Structure formats: C-alpha cells, structure tokens
Amino acid sequence: VIVWVARLEDPGRWAGVLGPDERAAAGRFRRPADASRYVAGRGILRTVLGRRLGQPPAALRFRYGPKEQPILDGHRCAFSVAHCGDLALIAIAPGGRVGVDLERIRDGIDVEAVAGEFFPAAARRALARVAPARRARAFFRAWVRHEALVKATGRGLVFPADARPEGGHGLWVRPLRLDPEYAAAVAGDGPRPCVRLRRFEPGAEAPAPSSAWWGGWGRSDTRRSPP
C-alpha cells in the first residue's frame, strides 16, 4: 500500500480535471474553503491514480458505492482518501481493500460520549485503561484506526451498524507517523502489510491554474450565500 501525503491547496490548478459530478459536488459545500479542499483533493486523487494507471487524470471515470465512496471504473486498483484541514492522505493498493483516516489531535472533544456511542466494546475498554492526561491522544489514534477499518470494509463511512473488534474482517490496520499534531492510520487486507508513505508533488500533468470554471464557481457560491 502506498500512502500519498498531499496539501490541499491551489484548487484552480485542479479544477480542469474534474468530472461534471465532482463539480456539482463542489458546488454543494456551504463554505468556500471546503469546496476548495474538495476540488484539490479530487484533482490530486485523479493525478495519483492517473500516474499509476498511465492515463490522463481527466480520463478516469468514477462510480459510487452505496455509501457514496468513489470506485474506479474498469480497474482493480483500490484506494481510499482522508483529509483534515488542508492535509490529505490517499492510500492506493493494487487490489483488495484499503482504508485510510486522518485527524488533527485537539482538545475539547467529548471523548467519553463519542467512544461510548460509536466505538466497539474492545476499543472502549482499551481507552478506559489509558491515563486521563493521555486519553485524548489515545482517543484520536483509536478513532483513526476504527475509521480506517470501517472504510476498508466499505460498510459505511460513519456509522458501522455491526462494527466488529479490530482485527475482524481479515484486515490489518497500522498507524501512520506523520506529525505529532495528527493521528493517522491505514487498513487493508493481505497477509503482510507493507506501507510506504510518499509526499505528493504536482507534476506537468496538472493543468495551469486560473481555470475559467473555477472562477465561475466562486461567483456561484457567493450568489447562493445568504445576505
């Protein structure tokens, strides 16, 4: 599994490679910053997949699973995307299943409420054994492991109805060491997890910035915002 680390910046660079459905999805965000990150994320995803498959980013076609997860039409390649703020992770596997998740570690989250409602029993018990001073960090690490597994199973992005203890589903999960401010994990299947982190750098295949479409989106969003 290769995990690309990317900054979600310069959306105008990527707008030209998106499909009509992705442009429509970008238009649904209420905050311009979210739309910008979505556009950059999709552009970078298309670029990474296009490099791997030897195709132009704009030529790739996605269809969507029952939980709206994108699936690449006509290829066995598995992928998963996570972003937090302007940092994104894209995990790609040659086949099988893969899931990745990323969160910035922060104070103020209601650890007991969220874990009590949404963690599998084993993860709840493990978290309860952690000293209170370290519990928030442990929570985020457990959360990203859980989310990476849930994404890899394809059962749902938020609320797994029958979340099993970690290690179920025949999947492995590994933490990713990026930055002390972030928790990240990747999950997949196969007998021997082999995970490589790579920093994404845009190349010549990315169109030049300042596409007309991107400018048009900005005006459209302004028009939709309440006065």
Place this chain on the structure above:
Amino acid sequence: MTRDDVLTVVRKHVLAALDDLAPEAFDPAKSMKDLGANSLDIVEVVSRSMRELRVKVPRSELSKLSNINELVDLLHESAGARPVTA
C-alpha cells in the same frame, strides 16, 4: 418537546463542531458533510445531541440519514417514544 426544540439542540452542536460555519449558513436540508463536517464532527454532533436530549438512536438508523432534517426527525421521534420519568 417539539421538533423545533430538537432542531435548536442539533443546530447548536453543529455550529459548535464547525466553528467557522456562519450561523446563517446552517441549513438543515443539507447533509453535515455538505456543511463541511467530517466523520468525527458528525458523530460528535450526534453524541452530544443524544446526550442533551437524553435519547438513544440505534446506529443502524443513523446510517440511513442523508441530511440534518432527517436526524432531527429521528431524534424527535425517539424523544417522543421515551417513557416520561419524574
């Protein structure tokens, strides 16, 4: 408890989770993802709302929701079904 009471609680927790979302941009016809929430934001909003409203909703029901109005309806129905306690 009226539906508007439930909506007020959910709105408060959405705005708390998405602290750079302008209050007038809150639109219950949208999904939380469309408002910029990630998975953890969403479970935090749901957890805090359930705790404040003192209701429990099965995860299998939550997974069917597609926008904030549907969450409000589900929480409102659950609150109405809750036995009244002294």
